[in-house]
Amino acid sequence: MNNSFLSMASIVDFDPLNPSVPATKVEITVSCRNLLDRDTFSKSDPSKTTSLYRSLRPRFKVIDNTLNPDFVRKFILDYFFEERQNLRFDLRLEKPLGGIPGKKCGTIIVKAEELNNCRESVMMQFCGNKLDKKDFFGKSDPFLVFYRSNEDGTFTICHKTEVVKNTLNPVWQAFKIPVRALCNGDYDRTIKIEVYDWDRDGSHDFIGEFSTSYRELSRGQSQFNVYEVVNPKKKGKKKKYLNSGTVTLLSFLVDTEEISEFGLNLLVILKILSLSTTGNPAQPTSLHYMSPYQLNAYAMALKAVGEIIQDYDSDKMFPALGFGAKLPPDGRVSHEFALNGNPQNPYCAGIDGVMEAYYQSLKSVQLYGPTNFSPVINHVARYAASVKDGSQYFVLLIITDGVISDMAQTKESIVNASCLPMSIIIVGVGPAEFDAMVELDGDEVRISSRGRYAERDIVQFVPFRDYIDRTGNHILSMARLAKDVLAEIPDQFLSYMRTRGIKPSPAPPPYTPPGQPIQTQI
Numbered sequence: 001m002n003n004s005f006l007s008m009a010s011i012v013d014f015d016p017l018n019p020s021v022p023a024t025k026v027e028i029t030v031s032c033r034n035l036l037d038r039d040t041f042s043k044s045d046p047s048k049t050t051s052l053y054r055s056l057r058p059r060f061k062v063i064d065n066t067l068n069p070d071f072v073r074k075f076i077l078d079y080f081f082e083e084r085q086n087l088r089f090d091l092r093l094e095k096p097l098g099g100i101p102g103k104k105c106g107t108i109i110v111k112a113e114e115l116n117n118c119r120e121s122v123m124m125q126f127c128g129n130k131l132d133k134k135d136f137f138g139k140s141d142p143f144l145v146f147y148r149s150n151e152d153g154t155f156t157i158c159h160k161t162e163v164v165k166n167t168l169n170p171v172w173q174a175f176k177i178p179v180r181a182l183c184n185g186d187y188d189r190t191i192k193i194e195v196y197d198w199d200r201d202g203s204h205d206f207i208g209e210f211s212t213s214y215r216e217l218s219r220g221q222s223q224f225n226v227y228e229v230v231n232p233k234k235k236g237k238k239k240k241y242l243n244s245g246t247v248t249l250l251s252f253l254v255d256t257e258e259i260s261e262f263g264l265n266l267l268v269i270l271k272i273l274s275l276s277t278t279g280n281p282a283q284p285t286s287l288h289y290m291s292p293y294q295l296n297a298y299a300m301a302l303k304a305v306g307e308i309i310q311d312y313d314s315d316k317m318f319p320a321l322g323f324g325a326k327l328p329p330d331g332r333v334s335h336e337f338a339l340n341g342n343p344q345n346p347y348c349a350g351i352d353g354v355m356e357a358y359y360q361s362l363k364s365v366q367l368y369g370p371t372n373f374s375p376v377i378n379h380v381a382r383y384a385a386s387v388k389d390g391s392q393y394f395v396l397l398i399i400t401d402g403v404i405s406d407m408a409q410t411k412e413s414i415v416n417a418s419c420l421p422m423s424i425i426i427v428g429v430g431p432a433e434f435d436a437m438v439e440l441d442g443d444e445v446r447i448s449s450r451g452r453y454a455e456r457d458i459v460q461f462v463p464f465r466d467y468i469d470r471t472g473n474h475i476l477s478m479a480r481l482a483k484d485v486l487a488e489i490p491d492q493f494l495s496y497m498r499t500r501g502i503k504p505s506p507a508p509p510p511y512t513p514p515g516q517p518i519q520t521q522i
Contacts (some may be wrong), residue, residue, distance in 0.1 A: 026112045027074050027180075028087075029156045035067040035106035066202045067106070070157045074181065111156060122182065123253040123498070124217065125174035126161070131229065131245035133168060134197035134205040141165045141198040142207065144172060144247070148183060149190040158182060162446040162457070163198040173446065173456060174251065174499075176491055179214065187215040195229050195247065198445070207231065208244035217252055225249035281362045287401055287430050288362055297429040299355060301399050301464050304478035305427065305485050306351035309395065319346040320354045323376055325365040333368055335375045370405030373398065377413040377424065384420040390502035393493055394422040401430040404437070411449040414440065418454035423492045425485055429464040437461045456495050460488045 087110075126144060134140045143163045147155035158181045164170035183189040191212050197205040208229035219225060228243040235241050281288040287297050295303065310316050323335040338346035339357035341364065348354045380396045404410065414424065426441075428434045440447060441461040447454045467481040497503075 025076055027076050029071070029074055029111045031068075031070045031109040031111075033068050033107045033109060035069075074158075111150070111154075120179045120254055121176050122179055122214075122217075123174055123176050123251070125172065125250040127169070127171040127248050127250055128195070128229075129169050129246045129248065131168045131170070131195065132197075132207050132231075134207065135166075138166045139168050140205075140207070142167070142170045143196055143198055143204075145194045145196065146177075146182070147192040147194070148181070149192065155192055162442065163444065164446065164453075165198075165448065168245070171250075174495070176495070179254075183214045187218070188213050191217075193227075193247070195244070208234075210247065217249060218254075220252045221249055225252075281367070288367070290359060290362065297464055298399055299358065300478060301427045301429060301481065302358065302397075303351065303355065304482045305397060305425070306354060308482045308486060309397070310351050316350045317347040318351070318354055320348050320357050321346060321376060321379070322361055322365070323373075324367065324369055324371045325361075326368045327365055331366070335372045336379055337365075371400060372406040372409070373400075373404055374406050374409035374413040377410065377417060380422055381413065381417045381420055384417070384422040387421055388500075390421070390497055390500065392421065393496070394420075395489065396422060396424045398424065398426045400426065400428060401432055407436055408449070410440065411447055414447055414459060415449045415452050415454045418456050418458050421496050422458065423489055424459045425489075426459065426461040427464055427481075427485060428461065431465070434461070434463050437463075456492070456499070457488070458492055460485060460492075 128142055131140055131142055141163050144159075144161040145157060146159040148158045149155055159175065159177050161172045161175065164172060179185060183191060191214065192209060193212065194209045195207040197207055199205065208231040210227040210229055212225070212227065216224060226246055226248045229245045229247055231241075231244050234244065280286055281290060283289060284291070289296050310318070320339040322337055322339050325334060325337065326332065327334050327337055337343065339354070339361045340346060340348055341357075341361070348357050376398070377396065380394050384392075384394045417424070426437055428437050438461060439445070440459050442454060442457050442459055446457070447459070462481065462484050464481070467477045467484075
């Protein structure tokens, strides 16, 4: 870090008797400019990994087709006045990035800001009206980008909505954002919002922009929160130009609820394991190869995620299913079978029981394509549809090699399931391209099927290969995998509870030992 960071630690924060206490928390924002173009027919698709020595590495999502990416994800670190803290930034493409000796590959811009101790979050929803038409053969595919102003007059990206396809009157999904990220606790700080028309090649068309503040937004839905979207270039050229449409705040809710308030016993986990066409498990080239010396990729992913997620299940009994295999004795192809061989009782005791069932199934079934996702999604959805009081929430874990055969049916199943108390985690293993999985994730473009959009984002996808530690430190790399896989589950769980108006159950009365009078508050 450079010496300008020292000003962020005040004398009041320094305690000579406790030098290990962090002086302040710092939020790091990363952008890149003029990256070397490594793609032949399009621009590069960069992603970033950041290392803080002694720390786990947060991974940034891939940004498609751009040489000047602004990464939305931030990371927060403890800044120690008395320590030198080295940061390393690794920038790479989805395919191997081999630097050209002697040639500049671009610039990384790192911004840091001391964080205010603000713990609130806010839920907001916006809609657009009569936005400019940007597509030649259609309307527009609009999305919003939010920027927080900095003390030096620059702006830092802090949120990006999903894309709503082919409309001039979009209604974006409600989203939750920490107040700290939006304005760092300064309610009068300028918030700039830009409106774009999404293009597949990454050259998104600018529609216009407007500015507001947290204080203005906190007024909620009113005439004060209807904003004209203005394109400065059009305004400067056309005398009769009024605006490029309007954006209206539909809802604003300060949120202090956490998942723990609902009680962790409400979260019921259902795991599904994919047995796809990845070769003979007896061969070392197979992703399912059972080596006596180390876990295969499927087992590593299952163990890393399962050991954390099992703590949210009340009885730790998991129905574990496989798909894409020929079953004994007649070789019938199944896309929904019990890993433990018992279709009447597919439950396994804990993650160790699931692992044992997985190993046993490899000895008895023959892996076989195609790999269909929709049957297992529909299987979980049937259970989730029967629970409407918030007492149970289902998480479907799919581990797969990335080959999906029923994309249209899977998208339909996800759209149908988006209104149910369930989330879907997909971990992709192996060298395959995961374009279909990224589409199912729906972070950039909300998933749709036959003109219907998903009510909320319920899918989280991560590629396993991004978490393989080159030094062989599987403990740290699997901890990073589990963290990123489960990152969206709390918000998905809370968003379902909020949209259904389900409140946390009241806390039980405090325990009163026998023989003592019960105190009543008057």
